Amino acid sequence: MPMIYFVTPTHFRPAQRADLIRLSQTLAQVPNLHWILIEDSDTTSPSIGEILKRTRLQFTHINAKTTSKKKMKYSDPSWKLPRGVEQRNAALHWIRTQFSSLRRGVLYFGDDDNTYDWRLFSEMRTIKKAGIWPVGIVGGLLAEAPTLFDNGSVSHFNALWKPERPFPIDMAAFAVNISLIIDHPGVEFSYSVPRGYQESHFLQGLNLEKFDLEAKADLCTKVYVWHTRTEKSVLEKPLEEKVINFEEAD
Ligand code: UDP
Numbered sequence: 270m271p272m273i274y275f276v277t278p279t280h281f282r283p284a285q286r287a288d289l290i291r292l293s294q295t296l297a298q299v300p301n302l303h304w305i306l307i308e309d310s311d312t313t314s315p316s317i318g319e320i321l322k323r324t325r326l327q328f329t330h331i332n333a334k335t336t337s338k339k340k341m342k343y344s345d346p347s348w349k350l351p352r353g354v355e356q357r358n359a360a361l362h363w364i365r366t367q368f369s370s371l372r373r374g375v376l377y378f379g380d381d382d383n384t385y386d387w388r389l390f391s392e393m394r395t396i397k398k399a400g401i402w403p404v405g406i407v408g409g410l411l412a413e414a415p416t417l418f419d420n421g422s423v424s425h426f427n428a429l430w431k432p433e434r435p436f437p438i439d440m441a442a443f444a445v446n447i448s449l450i451i452d453h454p455g456v457e458f459s460y461s462v463p464r465g466y467q468e469s470h471f472l473q474g475l476n477l478e479k480f481d482l483e484a485k486a487d488l489c490t491k492v493y494v495w496h497t498r499t500e501k502s503v504l505e506k507p508l509e510e511k512v513i514n515f516e517e518a519d
């Protein structure tokens with residue numbers, strides 16, 4: 270069974286642990302999944318390492334701190350700057366340095382606050398180059414989904430926001446074969462692309478075109494992942510990263 274490399278950037282905020290627990294308990298049930306968790310911080314946190322260990326999954330726990338110029342404040346609107354750029358790049362770097370020992374598999378960018386149906390994972394394992402599927406509650410739509418030609422190839426996308434993008438889709442809408450990452454060693458995410466173009470920049474870098482996309486999830490008629498977002502917590506006391514990091518008694 271091909272391996273799924275599930276790449277999750279994660280950053281500190283009051284709900285970080287709650288979101289990671291929920292995600293870890295989803296992923297723990299998935300066979301042949303290697304979780305690459307990249308903390309947006311100076312060091313990896315032991316308590317997050319414990320969450321990873323408890324899944325009994327294969328995992329890689331690394332850190333990559335967003336440079337201060339590109340780091341958003343908690344109060345900033347979420348669209349202000351791209352998120353997860355340096356963390357996803359650290360994961361790509363890890364994959365490329367490990368590639369001789371990596372098993373055949375697929376790479377998926379799974380944020381820590383989305384909601385994943387287990388059926389998504391069975392869909393992505395069969396990807397030859399790149400797979401695509403609908404994403405729920407994103408871009409002002411109940412679901413962003415491609416429409417298909419009769420032969421199953423992608424005809425167009427229903428995105429309302431910047432539909433002129435080469436791939437007007439969310440990060441959660443696709444996965445790619447790991448071989449593409451190895452074959453295109455320079456491809457990574459970047460701050461020098463317009464807002465909303467991270468996905469397009471990445472997929473075009475891998476030399477992919479619309480007709481390369483393999484439609485999954487029942488010809489893109491099923492939603493198996495939702496771009497849920499955790500509400501920002503309002504706390505009555507100012508918060509210090511170290512103080513909130515309550516360790517569970519293991
Ligand atoms: N993230 C991060 N550093 C940040 C902000 C976000 O590593 O400064 C991570 C976050 O934990 C999530 C991903 O990047 O896994 C996308 O961020 P978020 O969910 O806030 O973005 P949105 O849902 O608005 O796309």
Ligand code: MN
Nearest residue numbers: 380382383498
């Ligand atoms: Mn999110």
